Amino acid sequence: MNVFTTVLPFLSSAVSLIFALLVLRRFGRKRGAHHLLWGIGMLFYAIGGFCEGYYGALGWNPLIFRLWYLFGAMLVAAWLGQGTAYLLIRRRGVAHALMALLLLGSIYGAVRVFGAELDPALMSGGLHTASELSGRAIVTPGVRTLTPFFNLYGTVLLVGGAAYSAWLFWRKRVLLHRTIGNVLIAIGALLPAFGGTFSRLGIPGALYISEFLGAVLLFAGFLRATTPLPQPAEAASAPQTAAS
Template structure:
């Protein structure tokens, strides 16, 4: 039975489709570094995942949509965003190496997901869950990939907030990165809830998490918060690097 909470992914998809072009345009304007490109890709894939949830709510369960949901959500929900942060924090050669490893892991996981038989008895008409896959080994890929995402996305935002602490001219960086860290953490909590059959928790966490990430992004790009003193040249350079 469909309930109002099942329609939340429609809103999340709209937010993602609005947010991703904003970051992509910033990358096109700057044409420097890979982090903004990875971030825009990550937000777009986030939207793909929530689109499959919205589709299932509106039109019912579909095998291809389910498999796409698992790959876009469980395997790619936060990984591209984390990879963007890896390019921001690490030497480029290290970030390249991590990117290759990440793509290989996602490709392997996606292959297993798309090849796994489906147990029709476990399919729910308007609800998605990984339990329907006969090869439950497919679900072993996501914890490793999502741990990588947690370390770089949540950890990277927390580290940035810590670095800017105590700098009045960079308070917006602290606030923005706290928003991003919390927003990035919420979908992971929702993902864990799906393993216990509570997919609706994921729907809420995805929506709130993406809103918080966008707020954090706006704070980082804005350059100041109300009442903050002008940013010094040195702080401005560090802040611009953090914002991309």
């Protein structure tokens, strides 16, 4: 069993699933829309990791590939970022409008992905390490061009929101644990993007390593940012955090 193509993806899936259940349990207590969307986003992350591990262990399967591409490659960052949008955007009408667009776009993306023509021959030999899933298996025009829009939207909101929250807490010199937590979240959100770039350059295992480290840092950042600590009186007026 190859550690890069099977073990790491399954570990990423397990970490993401535990994280998702923890956030969804928090949603059950606090009813915050951002918790619900982060929980859904991490479930997508878990599905993507499971599909990668399945491919590494058992090989090509059209359904597994479509699930991976839709949830792992296309939607995960956007849904996580939408959670941050609900947390940081004060005008609820704007957040609701963005959510409506994301939902419609996700449905459209699902229809396109599950209706796309696939070329399994592209998944063997000469593609990265010949062992990593890639969107190049989709031969129907226009499907893969959707993915960068979802990823850019989600990454800007998730990374930008975490960095903004960390900066606010650092500037006010309050809630240092939330500053550290948001920094970890920002780094964790960026890692899969860097891993995808290195993978396209032909570096073996880069994608799955970065996805695993990203899941771990996102989880660690959330735990660090939400750890209850004694707070000074002035912390009552502190800004929202991208993981509260």
